[in-house]
Amino acid sequence: MTDWNLIDDYFANRLSGDARTRFEQALQTDPDVADAVAFYLAARSEARQEAQDKRRAEWLGRPIPTPQRSVWPYVLAAAASVVLLLGLAWVFWSQNPSPAELADSYIARHTGPGAVTMGAGTDSLQQGLDLANRGELAQADTLLTDLYGREPTQSDVLTQLGLVALRRGQYDRAIGLFQTLSARTDLYANPGLYYEALTRLKRNEPNDKKLAKALLQTVIRRNLEGAAEARELLEQL
């Protein structure tokens, strides 16, 4: 009679040291024990194969499920796309400033500290320029308006008054003052059209950009004051 229990306990490591040694000695000396062990292992191997065949057949009978992949790769890809687009937009916009931003950079060349003053003819004009350069625009406006009232033929006063109005955001008033200036035919150098173009770019109302371009082209064609900057500006618009 085969002692399956002993063989089973041996392979399950349930035998004590002595019992294990005795079993291993019997395995060497008793062919029946060796054959029983061989059968035990062969049967277990075939039982495993049979169990796996059944399991395999069960699985192969199932429909293949559609992939259940995480949505995170898609979310990350979408986020990366948004970041990329924002980056591209930033690069695009930083390389292509808006008309108002362009106008700001050109206006700065003619106003504020270090700007070309075109030569202040009177003490009051110089005082008005100083105030404007210090950013005290309201006071500069009052002083220049008063001066313009007293000396309407002074084109420098009209120019500076227009620039102050422009810097104060009074675009309609500035345009009116620059149009008055550009209408003057007695001047050697007249920046009226050029400044009107800058003011329109800054105001950026519908049609302003188109009109500003036309004004700049006129400045270039007639080689008026600001023609070099007008050419530069047109290339960027």
Added chain:
Amino acid sequence: MWFSAQVPSDAQWIEELRAGGTRRRQAENRLYDQYAYLIREGARKHRLDQEQTATAYADALLALIEQVVSGRFEGRSSLKTYLYGLFSNKCVDQIRRKTTNRESVHQGVEIDGALLQLPDESRSVVQQLIAQYDAGQLRQRLRLLGEKCQSMLLAWGDGFSDDDIAQQQGYNSSAVAKTSRLRCLDKLRELYRT
């Protein structure tokens, strides 16, 4: 314990597979579904038909489960990576089988890792004795056993404990299950000899 829609971690898979009983069965099925998309990928990559790839996938998963349950899976890579490696090898086996028609070759009893438990001086003798057993005939006799005996031996072969078998078969204790299982083994030997 499963977390509803989340993919279990490797530690959770291993715990469930080693828990035995119905927990193991559920984990096996869920693991199968989890990475079943590999079947389509494998068919495309290895130019096999879907049935062959599905067989390769099932074989890979069975090998993985066996290694996890027996404690041979060391966790040096993730379960998914390990499964993918096994699956690729099984696909290659399928390709070889297709080209060399290896199915017709007689296969003996597969040598069990348990042989390594035997002392060196007995191992080769037992190995030779195993080789004398006809695997096909042994399998046929196994199928001739009663349903209860058969499922008990299959569960044993599949690595389920006597405790699991007792619960599955409705025995009072694992000791009773063990006695019944060994009686079935004896019956199988008698059948094989006839």
